[in-house]
Amino acid sequence: MFYRKKEAAQKFGNGKIALTTRLTLEVQGLTYDNIEPFNTFIAQAGLYTGGTGSRVRPIVACKGTVCIHGLIDTQELARELHETFYKGWYDVKLPHKFKIGIGGCPNNCIKPGLNDFGIMGQRVPAYNPDDCNGCKKCSVVEVCPMKNAHLDEDGIMQIDWDTCNNCGKCVDACNFDCVTEAKAGYKIMVGGIWGKRQRLGTVIDEIYTKEQVFEMIERALLLYREQGKTGERFGVFIRKSGPPAGCEAPDRNPVVYTIDGTQA
Structure with a gap:
């Protein structure tokens, strides 16, 4: 080729x-x-x-399938999205270009949050301090790239959940299996823009399945096609109207779905 x-x-x-x-x-x-x-x-x-014009643009994905940090099969997802939305929607004229980016983990290598629709792999940890054995040398503390894990005054490992990015590095790190996988799936960001004017995509505070990701993209495209103004980027559109129905960030704890489609 x-x-x-x-x-x-x-x-x-x-x-x-x-x-x-x-x-x-x-x-x-x-x-x-x-x-x-x-x-x-x-x-x-x-x-x-192809690849230009006011339509769905070529899908971009990181090498998450071969990268040691990858949490999802980015290449397979990109192929499926390519067939469904790049090729399937190729003749559908939109108000402006629409970019989809897939990142395999929170390292953000391809900057999914700067795409009109960004997707990021997530692995959410589960931990109960009562299960901690109080090891003096904690493997979870050592492996956390965000430095969110620490030992308290009693030598028990604690995690700052507010700044945890769900990279999953701590999962399986503990020799006594204190940290396990609670759920895994896809994080979504909508309305990112990069160029003369920038806008970081709005994070939807949920973890989705692959099927739900496809549904959300279709919902976003349909709404954008019907209600967006010619020449208006998707990020500008949702800044005025809000994310598509069903994609709003919830006010309380997120509703989380696992890879197999069940609600956690």
Whole structure:
């Protein structure tokens, strides 16, 4: 496939290929007359052009499936979203571009919160201080990248839940299994914008299943298509109208769903 891209760039363009920030390839130097022959040529390798305009843009995902920090299969999710929303909604005109980003963990490598719809893998820990054996050298304290775990005056490990980012590093770290997995799934951020004007996406204070993520994206796109103004980014739209129905951040404790779809 890569040889085909190189051959296409040399045959129809000026031989130069650039990588875009959304992990697509830009073949430079094509003339208007070469566009159709170029499309026919790359189609033989299963490739096609696109990726711009007021529509769902190419899906971006980190390498969460091979990264030691990854909590979800980002590449498989990206493929499914690509088929459903990039290809499935390709001919649907939106008020503006709509970007979807998938991060495998809270390390935020691809900055999902700066996409119109951001997805982040989560692994929520469960811990009861009564189960702590009071080890002088606590493996949970050592492994927590946020420094949220500490030993109190009695030598019992405590966790600051207010700043826990659900990276899951503490899960299975304790030699006595004091910290376990309470739930796992997907965190959602909506309305992120990056460019001349920036807006950090609104965090929806729940943990979702994959099925719910697909439902939320469809709900967001339908609302944006019907009620958004031409030229208005999704983040500007929800800043005025609020997140789509069913995506509002709750006032109390979050409703959490596990990977298998059951409510925790």
